[in-house]
Amino acid sequence: MALAAGFADPVFQSQATFRAVAAAMAEPGHAVALAAGLVPPAGLLATTAAVLLTLVDFETTVWLDDRLARTPEVADWLRFHTGCRITRDTDAADFAVIAEAGEMPPFSHFPQGTAEYPDRSATLVVEVEAMTAAAGQLLTGPGIEGAARFAAIPLPDGFWHAWQENHAAFPLGIDLVFCSPDAVAGLPRSTRPIREG
Amino acid sequence: MSAGAYNFAYLDEQTKRMIRRAILKAIAIPGYQVPFASREMPMPYGWGTGGVQVTAAIIGPDDVLKVIDQGSDDTTNAVSIRGFFVKTSGVATTTRTDAATVIQTRHRIPETPLAAGQILVYQVPIPEPLRFLEPRETETRTMHALEEYGLMHVKLYEDIARHGHIATTYAYPVKVAGRYVMDPSPTPKFDNPKMHRSPALQLFGAGREKRIYAIPPHTDVVSLDFEDHPFSVQEFDAPCALCGAEGVFLDEVIVDDAGGRMFVCSDSDHCEERRAAGHEGTLAGAPAWSGAAAAAATEDAS
Numbered sequence: 001m002a003l004a005a006g007f008a009d010p011v012f013q014s015q016a017t018f019r020a021v022a023a024a025m026a027e028p029g030h031a032v033a034l035a036a037g038l039v040p041p042a043g044l045l046a047t048t049a050a051v052l053l054t055l056v057d058f059e060t061t062v063w064l065d066d067r068l069a070r071t072p073e074v075a076d077w078l079r080f081h082t083g084c085r086i087t088r089d090t091d092a093a094d095f096a097v098i099a100e101a102g103e104m105p106p107f108s109h110f111p112q113g114t115a116e117y118p119d120r121s122a123t124l125v126v127e128v129e130a131m132t133a134a135a136g137q138l139l140t141g142p143g144i145e146g147a148a149r150f151a152a153i154p155l156p157d158g159f160w161h162a163w164q165e166n167h168a169a170f171p172l173g174i175d176l177v178f179c180s181p182d183a184v185a186g187l188p189r190s191t192r193p194i195r196e197g
Numbered sequence: 198m199s200a201g202a203y204n205f206a207y208l209d210e211q212t213k214r215m216i217r218r219a220i221l222k223a224i225a226i227p228g229y230q231v232p233f234a235s236r237e238m239p240m241p242y243g244w245g246t247g248g249v250q251v252t253a254a255i256i257g258p259d260d261v262l263k264v265i266d267q268g269s270d271d272t273t274n275a276v277s278i279r280g281f282f283v284k285t286s287g288v289a290t291t292t293r294t295d296a297a298t299v300i301q302t303r304h305r306i307p308e309t310p311l312a313a314g315q316i317l318v319y320q321v322p323i324p325e326p327l328r329f330l331e332p333r334e335t336e337t338r339t340m341h342a343l344e345e346y347g348l349m350h351v352k353l354y355e356d357i358a359r360h361g362h363i364a365t366t367y368a369y370p371v372k373v374a375g376r377y378v379m380d381p382s383p384t385p386k387f388d389n390p391k392m393h394r395s396p397a398l399q400l401f402g403a404g405r406e407k408r409i410y411a412i413p414p415h416t417d418v419v420s421l422d423f424e425d426h427p428f429s430v431q432e433f434d435a436p437c438a439l440c441g442a443e444g445v446f447l448d449e450v451i452v453d454d455a456g457g458r459m460f461v462c463s464d465s466d467h468c469e470e471r472r473a474a475g476h477e478g479t480l481a482g483a484p485a486w487s488g489a490a491a492a493a494a495t496e497d498a499s
């Protein structure tokens with residue numbers, strides 16, 4: 001079976017995708033529209049595929065969750081278009097791609113960075129069905145004016161408790177990019193979930 | 198890809214990806230200096246190669262670019278960097294702060310308040326605020342890791358002991374989001390309050406030192422100070438001689454051979470727009486003033 005194509009216009013599509021991801025990380029919890037403009041390999045959202053083509057290359061190691069690991073097209077497509085290393089070892093991941101958000105491993109299983117180099121940490125790219133700012137968890141932190149709400153579906157039970165622990169380790173920790181079918185949203189380690197009465 | 202002699206915005210795609218990954222980490226860890234593999238650029242260090250690499254990694258065909266140096270769009274440095282991006286990316290350019298999507302700067306933050314969605318890219322010569330206190334990188338890294346910023350306070354306090362006030366006026370250290378002490382690059386401390394909770398994304402690139410750091414929008418940026426010696430910005434005795442603006446950063450300009458002087462807006466676009474709108478200073482009829490002349494006159498101050 002032939003591999004799915006990559007970007008038709010890599011220079012401009014990766015630039016546009018990067019700006020969407022950067023805007024998402026700079027304004028946590030705000031869903032930024034992303035027209036991926038590509039046909040992804042089976043098992044991956046087009047937005048996720050665009051984010052990976054934009055950020056991943058031979059200098060990076062990518063961890064795939066169980067569902068993606070069972071779909072060889074995804075690893076083949078990633079290796080072919082980006083030259084990245086694929087791993088099953090969460091400890092080795094620069095990026096982790098999670099298609100089953102409800103089943104994601106604990107954040108602490110991924111590299112957290114070190115006190116001297118907190119940037120040596122993993123970025124989790126998590127696929128969700130939908131995101132909204134109209135309801136959900138109240139968030140605050142850099143990039144958020146006051147406070148903002150954010151919800152993504154599906155998320156595992158205890159997600160925000162786990163996120164609080166990830167945030168509490170700041171400047172260590174992982175960062176997270178949510179990909180829905182038509183948008184991306186960022187959750188950097190600097191974002192703090194607010195507990196409500 | 199066009200058949201031109203350059204990649205879009207000069208950098209190859211592999212380099213852009215590396216810089217983009219560093220920028221995302223910088224946004225996620227505000228004020229922390231992310232190492233990156235700085236590339237040789239077709240301009241010498243000191244000409245803003247760090248800022249140029251950041252701009253090259255983010256800019257796209259929909260952007261409108263403004264480049265300022267010492268507040269002016271017209272200095273050799275600003276003209277050369279703007280020309281570089283026009284040639285390599287064909288991007289639209291502007292001198293108007295409110296029309297720009299990406300603003301690359303050396304030494305100033307525009308007087309016109311920045312808006313959400315804008316990105317301000319700083320050219321940084323020395324990114325490490327602790328460098329002049331501790332030359333060893335391994336040591337400054339440990340100090341940041343442990344949040345050990347006492348030496349910086351000692352330095353500022355020595356200023357007070359010697360001068361009666363904090364004498365640092367440029368590259369005045371700030372604490373970002375309550376965690377990392379950061380060098381805001383050689384901007385005058387006058388501009389420090391503009392960094393605080395700005396709706397724009399601020400990115401900093403140091404080419405020779407191979408560091409990228411960031412301040413996300415709406416982020417607390419606090420200038421270090423003491424209870425009995427609170428941070429304060431420079432104040433000027435008179436408004437801009439050309440446009441009458443108050444509460445802006447002024448440069449002293451020599452206007453004639455007899456040593457006549459006047460104080461005018463350092464932000465030349467801000468000054469021109471105010472004059473176009475009918476604002477006048479005491480010397481509004483004075484000979485045409487160019488920002489380049491003002492920048493040349495203040496070169497030694499930086």
Ligand SMILES: [Zn+2]
Pocket residue numbers: 437438439440441442461462467468469471
């Ligand atoms: Zn003026």
